Amino acid sequence: MTTLYCAICGNRFEPDDDHMWIDAERKPRTCHPTATLYEADADYAFHVDCWERLTSGWMDPA
Secondary structure, X not given: OOOXXXXXXXXXXXXXXXXXXXXXXXXXXXXXXXXXXXXXXXEEEEEHHHHHHHHOOOOOOO
């Protein structure tokens, strides 16, 4: 079975545990004019508790 690692705390968990998936675009890796500006999209897994601690206090954009 595949083991996932939380993107915040780094602890491992199994895919059937309660967790969050986030799709994100990575920041630019270089400013060189011929290089691709952004790396491929990335998927991040989080424990639900870690995600809730991270996002507590966030509001919807105005």
